[in-house]
Amino acid sequence: MATNFWSSSHYKRWLVDRATLRQARSDDILYVDHPEHLGFLNIFFANLISKLGKKLQLRQRVIATATVFFRRFYVKNSYCETDPFIVIAACCYVAAKAEESPVHIKTVVSEARMLFVEEYGIKTFPSDNSKLAEMEFYLVDELECDLTVFHPYRTLMTLCGKEGGGSFPEAEAGEADADDFDGPRYWGTGEGKLELQEGALQMAWFIINDTYRSELCLLYPPHIIAIAAIYLTLVFHAPTRAAIQQAQAQAQPRASTSNSNSHPHGSSQSHSPTRRSSRSMKKPLPQHQHQPQDIVGFMAGLNVSMPLVATVAQEIIALYALWDRYSEEPNVGPAFVQKTTRKGRSAGKVQAQPPAQATAQEGQEGAPVTPMFLVQLLLAMREQRIEDMAHPASGRPVAVNKMLERTQAAG
Structure with missing residues (x-):
């Protein structure tokens, strides 16, 4: 695996801009009622x-x-x-x-x-x-054989100085050791580690997991x-936020005290240094107490x-x-209606609402969305696309147009 992100195919070929993403979804957006459905x-x-x-027992990094x-x-389809x-x-x-x-292909097919x-x-x-197996070749071809992917977990573990253990798998946390570059690291000097509580570190890990529900991995x-x-x-981890606020509150009195002592008229002892006896010099100095880390300064x-x-x-x-409006619950919308009907149980209050009506309400802007609505949306998009390709506005099927283009290109 490549250790330098800046020389990898991930950086050179697979970080795109929003215009590229809009172009990639230009056909799909024609078949949805609201653009936010693409986000769902x-x-x-x-x-x-x-x-x-x-189900395949894959690690989080593999997922x-x-x-x-x-x-x-x-991006291409x-x-x-x-x-x-x-x-x-x-x-x-x-x-x-x-x-x-690796997982056996039979296991993938059966579980999927x-x-x-x-x-x-x-x-x-x-x-x-x-x-x-055939789809595998199509996928690798579309990926241009660029199978090396860098993930944010690597930087998180390196910044926090974690090498496995606790709630984080050793195989994934150990990736921090692979961050070996010439010169300063791209996120800082590499000196010092961010001191985060276990709960805060776990929250950051979960936030990274959540980002894969969007297209951020293609943009940044x-x-x-x-x-x-x-x-x-x-911001969101309450103990860490409280610790930062407490450290800042303690730093303000220290700053004001140091400023007053440094002022020429701040105290009468500033003009003549105090003489120390030999007895006082022999006393051991108090041990330095551990000061909380300046997290804001580190960032x-x-x-x-x-x-x-x-x-x-x-x-x-x-x-x-957006995710707050997405529901995997079986008792929301048409998913619950179809599931209860298939098993022969009473659907209760939801059964009084026809599935078509529930789906129509889900399609409205601001309404909750369920997986079954999205499955039906995908099927409708595909059927409409096939119909449009068979009967385009030009009067000739798209397949014929592509054949003509290839013939003309061949001379």
Whole structure:
């Protein structure tokens, strides 16, 4: 694995701008009622990858790599023209190989089929192993064989000086040792470590996990995302925030006292030094008490753009605001209606509401969204796209147009 992020394919080819992402979703946005539905799809797909990864007993780093592969694939493709569920299975399969945690292809197909068919009703997922093997080649080709991915966990563990243990897997925390560059580290001098409580460090880790529900991994370097996660932790973790406020409150009286002592008229003893007896010189000096770390100063000393970190932090907060309207609960919307009907149980109050009406209400702006609504949305997008390709405005199918373009290009 490459140790220098700045010379890697991740930095050189897979950090894109927002214009590129808008162009990638230009076809999909034609088939959704609200642009925010694409944000819900980002959350939905990341949750599916995480669920499949846990069924396959993959480490968090492997799940994160699979999510990045999925994001990169759809920089060049549209949801409405592909099957995202076979892509998810292929991403988990390839990521397990790339991170040296291989899983047998039969296991991936069986677990993926069980997840997609039984929980989400995706009956089109193939049971043939050759279909996933074929998708693997398409995926690696679209990724341009760039299978090295840098993650924010690395910077988080390096900044905090953690080498495994506790709530963090040793294989992932040990990645901090691979951060070997010539000269100063890209996030600072490398001198000193950030002292965070175990709970605060775990919160920063979870925030990094949550960022994969968005496209931040395509927009910003991983060390910026890690520092933004730490920044949010300092704000949201109550004990850490209280410690920072207490340290700042104690620093203000010290600063005022030192300023008054340094003033020429601050005290009468400043003109004549006090004589010390030999008895007082023999007394041992009191031991220096451990002073709390200046966390604010540590953050300010990092060699990064703090306005950029604040921007990423705002985008993470916006992700949480969108995520609050996404519900995996089975008793919300049409997902509960279809599930209870299939099992033959009474659906209670929700059953009185037709599934079509519930889906229509979910599609409204500001309403909660469920996975079943997104599954139905994906199917509708794909059907409409196929219809538009068969009957375009020009009167000729898209396949014919592409054949003509290739013929003309060949001369």
